[in-house]
Amino acid sequence: MSVQLTNRAKQVDRKPMTFLESIYLWNIMKGMAITISHLFRKKATINYPEQTRSVSKVWRGLHVLNRDAEGRENCTACGLCAVACPAEAITMEAAERLPGEEHLYREEKYAAKYEINMLRCIFCGLCEEACPKDAIYLSQTIAPSNYARKGFIYKKGDLLIPHPVNEPEAYQKALGEKADNNKIKKEPTIPETA
Amino acid sequence: MTITITQILFWILSVAALFSALMVITSKNPVHSVLWLIATFFSISGHYILLSAQFLAVVNIIVYAGAIMVLFLFVIMLMNLNRETEPQKNRWIKMAGAIAGGCLLLVLVASLKNVESASTIEDVKGGDVGFIKRLGKELFSTYVVPFEISSILFLSAMVGAVVIGKKE
Amino acid sequence: MPITHYIILSLALFSIGIVGVLTRRNAIIIFMCIELMLNAVNLLLVAFSKMHNYAAIKAAADQKLPITEAILNTGSEGQIFVFFIMVVAAAEVTVGLAIIVMMYRNIHSVDVNFLNRLKH
Amino acid sequence: MHLLVIDWWLILEKSLLIFGIIGLSFFIAMYTTYAERKVAAWLQDRRGPNRAGPFGIFQPLADGGKLFFKEEIIPLASNKPLFILGPALAMITALLTSTVIPWATPFITKGGDVIAMQVADVDMGILLVFSIVSVGVYGIMIGGWASNNKFSLMAAIRGASQMVSYELPMGLALIAVLFMTGSLKMSEIVGNQIENGWHIIYQPLGFIIFFVCALAECNRTPFDLPEAENELNFGYHQEYSSMKLGFYLFAEYINMFISSAVMATLYFGGYDIPFVNEASWGLNSFWMTVISFSVLMAKISFFLFVFLWIRWTIPRFRYDQLMNLGWKKLIPLALLNMIITAAVILLLKK
Known part of the structure; x- marks a missing residue:
């Protein structure tokens, strides 16, 4: 006795085909009616680079390492993001800020090396939530493809946002909807699941 | 010339x-x-x-x-x-x-x-002796019996080839 | 075209076929040479058929006789004969190739020199 | 000894027609590749090529350009002369078939000369098409064998046996049509349809058999076993690259085009305009020619669409299914169709 899961189950018919069935004509006609009906349907695809599908505000894409308004790196290499990461995609090495580097790093400690393995990353956004310094956030960019595995390990240079003072235009572009995003984040929200 | x-x-x-x-x-x-x-x-x-x-x-x-x-x-x-x-x-x-x-x-x-x-x-x-109409008429009137016999020859050749080529 | 041209051409093709049969050891090639000989004969038959047809029509025209269907049909026997030769050749090839394939299966060669085993 | 007496006008007229038809075949073949991709996309709810030019209409040019500039590779172990002969033969036989098809009503010049829109209205007409199609096997066989690759050879042998097998029911289905017209001349076959109605009305079964066989002869899905990608890598043209590969692919599309034209001529009245008596319009012969030509092209396009439609609907047959269908189903059906046609014609004559 087997358990009936749905009402769509069909008994397999293993009778030998009759002559009319064995020339397949009727079944072919049925199949062709199905395909021709698809000719008039709405296309499921879009012209991708020109047209993009709209994504929700909270959609998470590629990571960005943030700078403050003066262009100093926010990250202090505390390692909370790496701890929070369920896929263990983040590795970092800390270094101490030397005198004269105050314009580069906001606090005394900074990340000398910061890598995210995009093949491991599941874009869950836990790193963003774990970060106490607002240093990492997930942008709205889709992670691009690459020919080599090496190319998917994003170094600090790939992740850092452009300098707001030196390259203001690129910075604004990279910022994207981040401004709004941050606004949403700063508003007190009740998590859906406790 | x-x-x-x-x-x-x-x-x-x-x-x-x-x-x-x-x-x-x-x-x-x-x-x-x-x-x-x-x-x-x-x-x-x-x-x-x-x-x-x-x-x-x-x-x-x-x-x-x-x-x-x-x-x-x-x-x-x-x-x-x-x-x-x-x-x-x-x-x-x-x-x-x-x-x-x-x-x-x-x-x-x-x-x-x-x-x-x-x-x-x-x-x-x-001089259209080789044209299809003339040959066809000749073939299916005067030579209709050899024509039919040749079809039997074909059939037997086909059967023979299958029998010979079949693996035991 | 003089008929002798066609006769010599078909004789040459026929002789080439015979030379092939005599000089090759591959059973399939020998078979192909036989086809070539058949074709030489076919060509000759068609040439003769056309010659007879032409001669009959010309004779009728010379003697101011009405050109009847029978006169127009003269020589068609030759072409019908060619048709039957082709039919028989096709039947022959099917059986012959089946035999060669069987022979290849048994002795793994198409060399006619090995075929003398049939004697024993 | 004096120079040959040659009707230069006839030669000019025929060569214009020949080059026109060859050009047309190439053009149609090019745009059938485009249509193939577009129709495939549409039937799968996609958009298809749309980058090269508006709606992607320059896509075939881009493809052709790509094929031209690819590296030409002739494998070392291949049989070089035959390797080159293969695609050439495929192309030649594909193009030769168009000689006997009447493309439009004859064009009558002001001087009263009749210019037939047909390269050669020969006595054996449709038989000539058959003879050329039967020679078309060599393109595949030679190419597959000369590549010296077992997959190519397997595909070539499959393709040849498939084409030889399906010629039989095709010929038998055709004989029923010949019973009705009493002539093999293509022009008379069309003339008979203009007088007595299209053959599809009298020969629906014959047409279906002919169509299935045409699919098999063109190596189109569901009978594209010679090119079965997942069993034979790529089929008989696996070792080919650059324009030689292009020739094989092009020959397939030209074959499709010509077989559509043959089907339209044999069963769908050729250049006949349906439901109207065009003779009563009193148009001049130039416009008649143009209109009848476009009617034939419309019919051909319809068949080409059906070819593509079938390709993107029906999966490939298994090899034993293919042979079963050909020998055990189509040949008896075609024989039956032939006998019934013959009996009915005899009865009507009495």
Whole structure:
């Protein structure tokens, strides 16, 4: 006795085909009616680079390492993001800020090396939530493809946002909807699941 | 003396037929032999068209080039015969064969000497003996019994080939 | 075209076929040479058929006789004979190739020199 | 000895027609590749090529350009002359078939000369098409064998046996049509349909058999076993690259085009305009020619669409299914169709 899961189950018919069935004509006609009906349907695809599908505000894409308004790196290499990461995609090495580097790093400690393995990353956004310094956030960019595995390990240079003072235009572009995003984040929200 | 298109075509086709027939027996690779034989059949078909035997020309291509030679090619390809596996006869035997063939040709051509060679073939109006309607009428009235018998021959040949080729 | 041209052409093709049969050891090539000989004969038959047809029509025209169907049909026997030769050749090839394939299966060769085993 | 007496006008007229038809075949073949991709996309709810030019209409040019500039590779172990002969033969036989098809009503010049829109209205007409199609096997066989690759050879042998097998029911289905017209001349076959109605009305079964066989002869899905990608890598043209590969692919599309034209001529009245008596319009012969030509092209396009439609609907047959269908289903059906047609014609004559 087997358990009936749905009402769509069909008994397999293993009778030998009759002559009319064995020339397949009727079944072919049925199949062709199905395909021709698809000719008039709405296309499921879009012209991708020109047209993009709209994504929700909270959609998470590629990571960005943030700078403050003066262009100093926010990250202090505390390692909370790496701890929070369920896929263990983040590795970092800390270094101490030397005198004269105050314009580069906001606090005394900074990340000398910061890598995210995009093949491991599941874009869950836990790193963003774990970060106490607002240093990492997930942008709205889709992670691009690459020919080599090496190319998917994003170094600090790939992740850092452009300098707001030196390259203001690129910075604004990279910022994207981040401004709004941050606004949403700063508003007190009740998590859906406790 | 005038040269007509028919004459030019006759010479071209004759040279083509003889050359490709020679290549059939001299090629080392059996596949090349088959392809040269197909070329021979095509030039013979050309001759048929010159002799206004259109039906036979087309049947020659369909039956010989399209069916029989495909079978040959098939068998040769499946047996994977090529230049290396080709059995070669001893040089002396080859020469003897060529001389024997040449002598035959000589004797046959010499016997033509005594024949009156006044008969010629020209294109004439109404010379449509090789056209499909005329041949068809003849075939299905006078020769209908041989025609039917040949179909039985075909059937038996088919059955025979299947029986022979079947694995026990 | 004089008929002798055609006769000599078919004789040459026929002799080439015979030379092929005499000089080659591959059973399939020998078979092909036989086809070549058949074709040489076919060509001759068609040439003769055309010659007879032409001669009959010309004779009728010379004698100012009405050109009847029978006169127009003269020589068609030759072409019908060619048709039957082709039919028989096709039947022959099917059986012959089947035999060669069987022979290849048994002795793994198409060399006719090995075929003398049939004697024992 | 004086120079040959040649009707230069006839030669000019025929060569214009020949080059026109060859050009047309190439053009149609090019745009059938485009249509193939577009129709495939549409039937799968996609958009298809739309980058090269508006709606992607320059896509075939881009493809052709790509094929031209690819590296030409002739494998070392291949049989070089035959390797080159293969695609050439495929192309030649594909193009030759168009000689006997009447493309439009004859064009009558002001001087009263009749210019037939047909390269050669020969006595054996449709038989000539058959003979050329039967020779078309060699393109595949030679190419597959000369590549010296077992997959190519397997595909070539499959293709050849498939084409030889399906020629039989095709011929038998055709004989029923020939019973009705009493002539093999293409022009008379069309003339008979203009007088007595299209053959599809009298020969629906014959047409279906002919169509299925045409699919098999063109190596189109569901009978594209010679090119079965997942069993034979790529089929008989696996070792080919650059324009030689292009020739094989092009020959397939030209074959499709010509077989559509043959089907339209044999069963769908050729250049006949349906439901109207065009003779009563009193148009001049130039416009008649143009209109009848476009009607034929419309019919051909319809068949080409059906070819593509079938390709993107029906999966490939298994090899034993293919042979079963050909020998055990189509040949008996075609024989039956032939006998019934013959009996009915005899009865009507009495």
